[in-house]
Structures are given as C-alpha cells and as structure tokens.
Amino acid sequence: MNEIQLKNRFLNFLNLNPGNDFFGNSSKHYEKYIEIKNEALSRKFDLVLAVCKTKNIKKKDIRNSIIEMDDDLKNIFVRSTLLKTISESYKINIEKIALFPIEIKSDKDKLDERLANQVIEAILSFGRSIVILDSKHSSKIIKNGLSRILPSTLIGYFGETDEFAVINRHDRVYSDSLLNVNKMHLIRTLEKTDYQINVTKLYNNLRRIQSIHQRLIYNQIFQSGQNLLEDEVIFMKELSSLNLKINVKKEIIKTIQQHKNYKITDFTE
Structure with a gap:
C-alpha cells in the first residue's frame, strides 16, 4: 500500500x-x-x-x-x-x-x-x-x-x-508544560540555597512561562495569530524588567578549568 x-x-x-x-x-x-x-x-x-x-x-x-x-x-x-x-x-x-x-x-x-x-x-x-x-x-x-x-x-x-x-502506547500529553517541572524536586533544589523563596508561586510561574512558550511556538508554526491574555502580557512585562546576569561563556570556561587537569591514565570505566 x-x-x-x-x-x-x-x-x-x-x-x-x-x-x-x-x-x-x-x-x-x-x-x-x-x-x-x-x-x-x-x-x-x-x-x-x-x-x-x-x-x-x-x-x-x-x-x-x-x-x-x-x-x-x-x-x-x-x-x-x-x-x-x-x-x-x-x-x-x-x-x-x-x-x-x-x-x-x-x-x-x-x-x-x-x-x-x-x-x-x-x-x-x-x-x-x-x-x-x-x-x-x-x-x-x-x-x-x-x-x-x-x-x-x-x-x-x-x-x-x-x-x-x-x-x-505513549499516554503523556504535553499540554501546558513540555518539561513538567516536579514541585518536590524544585523544593529540594532550593533547600540548598540560603534564599527564602515562595516555592508555590515560583512553581506556578515556571509552568506559566512554559505554557506561554508553547503557545508562541504554536503561533509560529501555524501563524494562527492566537493572542496572549492581558495577564500574560503583564507577566511578560514584569519578566522583561529582570536582568539575569549570567555570563554563559564565563560559566563554560569556569567548568572547563575545573575539569582540565585529568590525565588520560586517570580515566576509569
């Protein structure tokens, strides 16, 4: 056929x-x-x-x-x-x-x-x-x-x-989150820091970011013109005001420096 x-x-x-x-x-x-x-x-x-x-x-x-x-x-x-x-x-x-x-x-x-x-x-x-x-x-x-x-x-x-x-059968549906951040894992990760963070709000906002991202991808693929909600636009405006100062190149170099002194004879399976 x-x-x-x-x-x-x-x-x-x-x-x-x-x-x-x-x-x-x-x-x-x-x-x-x-x-x-x-x-x-x-x-x-x-x-x-x-x-x-x-x-x-x-x-x-x-x-x-x-x-x-x-x-x-x-x-x-x-x-x-x-x-x-x-x-x-x-x-x-x-x-x-x-x-x-x-x-x-x-x-x-x-x-x-x-x-x-x-x-x-x-x-x-x-x-x-x-x-x-x-x-x-x-x-x-x-x-x-x-x-x-x-x-x-x-x-x-x-x-x-x-x-x-x-x-x-693959039953999972990626409806509102492609990565499905696990709330308990998020809590354990943040426990290692000294910052006081509202985990519930953070978790909900991470899911919201992924939901917006997925809708933007859908619009891009199908040119559907699906508009964002007013609350989403306000959320993105607040997000855009943050300046995440992470130097990606610097972090890569730092990681390489930390793991560069191994010799071929040190390799173990």
Missing part, C-alpha cells in the same frame, strides 16, 4: 471499530472521528484527527482547584484558535474535542531521521504524536525492540488479519 491507501484503510477501520483503544482507554467513549483538512496542517502532518468524546464535562469540575484538569481541556487554552475553528465548523462542543496528529509510514516509505523530527513537531504543535506503520515496518520494529524509543503511540497494520493494533 501507499500512504493514502494506508490512511484510508485506517479511517475505515476506525469507523468499523468504534470501541478501539488507539486514543486512550476505550472507556472514554469517542463518538466520531473527523479528518481535519486544513492547508497549514496538511503541509506538516499526514493526518490530523479530531476525536470527539461523548462524555459531558461539568463546569464545576473545571472550577474545582482540587481536581487536576484533563490534558485535552488544557489544550483549549494552549491551542484555542484551531479548536475554536473546528468547534464552529463541525458544530461540536469545544470541550469534547481531542486532536491527534498522525504520521503514516507505508512500506514504500523509509524509516529514517525524518520521523524523529516529525514526532517532535507533532508534540510541539499538539502535545502528542501518533505514528501508523504498515505491516513490514510493524514487524521490524517489534522484532528489533525499538518500539519504545519514540515518545509516540505506535499503531501497526497487520495484513494477515487486516487489522490495526497498538504496538506501543
């Missing part, structure tokens, strides 16, 4: 098997799959699916600060422009939409370094990545044990049964 044939076969399989678990636990109950045909998207991804959930989201659950928000709800904030467009075009409640960028690799395609770049771009754009592999690629990647290397959910096509199945 070529790429288009593999894509169409996958879409047909989805519609015939609504209880699949390709996009998470099958208990999430997805009701329909919509291929997003958008010029900006189609140049970058083989397929972008809007997956629509049946479960209703209660506003009180979103407001409840104790409950950690669903990653797809966070995407409403980070990637609002595209989600608003899809919601209005297809008359779907915005909170029910989950977006999945998909790379399709038929057996006529080579698996090379481009795939890693495509996965990274998918994560930067949508916070997640899915790769569909044709039968030969699926067999090879299972045999050589490389299926867990990519931060991507891999779905393989198996010609003997004419079915698609998950080879490796």
Whole structure:
C-alpha cells in the first residue's frame, strides 16, 4: 500500500471499530472521528484527527482547584484558535474535542531521521504524536525492540488479519508544560540555597512561562495569530524588567578549568 491507501484503510477501520483503544482507554467513549483538512496542517502532518468524546464535562469540575484538569481541556487554552475553528465548523462542543496528529509510514516509505523530527513537531504543535506503520515496518520494529524509543503511540497494520493494533502506547500529553517541572524536586533544589523563596508561586510561574512558550511556538508554526491574555502580557512585562546576569561563556570556561587537569591514565570505566 501507499500512504493514502494506508490512511484510508485506517479511517475505515476506525469507523468499523468504534470501541478501539488507539486514543486512550476505550472507556472514554469517542463518538466520531473527523479528518481535519486544513492547508497549514496538511503541509506538516499526514493526518490530523479530531476525536470527539461523548462524555459531558461539568463546569464545576473545571472550577474545582482540587481536581487536576484533563490534558485535552488544557489544550483549549494552549491551542484555542484551531479548536475554536473546528468547534464552529463541525458544530461540536469545544470541550469534547481531542486532536491527534498522525504520521503514516507505508512500506514504500523509509524509516529514517525524518520521523524523529516529525514526532517532535507533532508534540510541539499538539502535545502528542501518533505514528501508523504498515505491516513490514510493524514487524521490524517489534522484532528489533525499538518500539519504545519514540515518545509516540505506535499503531501497526497487520495484513494477515487486516487489522490495526497498538504496538506501543505513549499516554503523556504535553499540554501546558513540555518539561513538567516536579514541585518536590524544585523544593529540594532550593533547600540548598540560603534564599527564602515562595516555592508555590515560583512553581506556578515556571509552568506559566512554559505554557506561554508553547503557545508562541504554536503561533509560529501555524501563524494562527492566537493572542496572549492581558495577564500574560503583564507577566511578560514584569519578566522583561529582570536582568539575569549570567555570563554563559564565563560559566563554560569556569567548568572547563575545573575539569582540565585529568590525565588520560586517570580515566576509569
């Protein structure tokens, strides 16, 4: 099969098997799959699916600060422009939409370094990545044990049964933070200093910086013109007033100086 044939076969399989678990636990109950045909998207991804959930989201659950928000709800904030467009075009409640960028690799395609770049771009754009592999690629990647290397959910096509199945699942969604700073690790790091720092405020601001950064990247990739909130602009203004006086070159030289007197005979494994 070529790429288009593999894509169409996958879409047909989805519609015939609504209880699949390709996009998470099958208990999430997805009701329909919509291929997003958008010029900006189609140049970058083989397929972008809007997956629509049946479960209703209660506003009180979103407001409840104790409950950690669903990653797809966070995407409403980070990637609002595209989600608003899809919601209005297809008359779907915005909170029910989950977006999945998909790379399709038929057996006529080579698996090379481009795939890693495509996965990274998918994560930067949508916070997640899915790769569909044709039968030969699926067999090879299972045999050589490389299926867990990519931060991507891999779905393989198996010609003997004419079915698609998950080879490796990567459930993490990079919705509001690419690095997910661990609060406890942050506390331990700051304990080594003599400064009195409000860790909770610092932690929230670090997450805010990453959220703004991710939205700026999204705007850059898709030229979506998604505006920053007024509070974010004020936050960035305050941030710009700080002058972090770190001489990167000086620190590099200092580190080299501290570790330059080792001899080749000192090397140990």
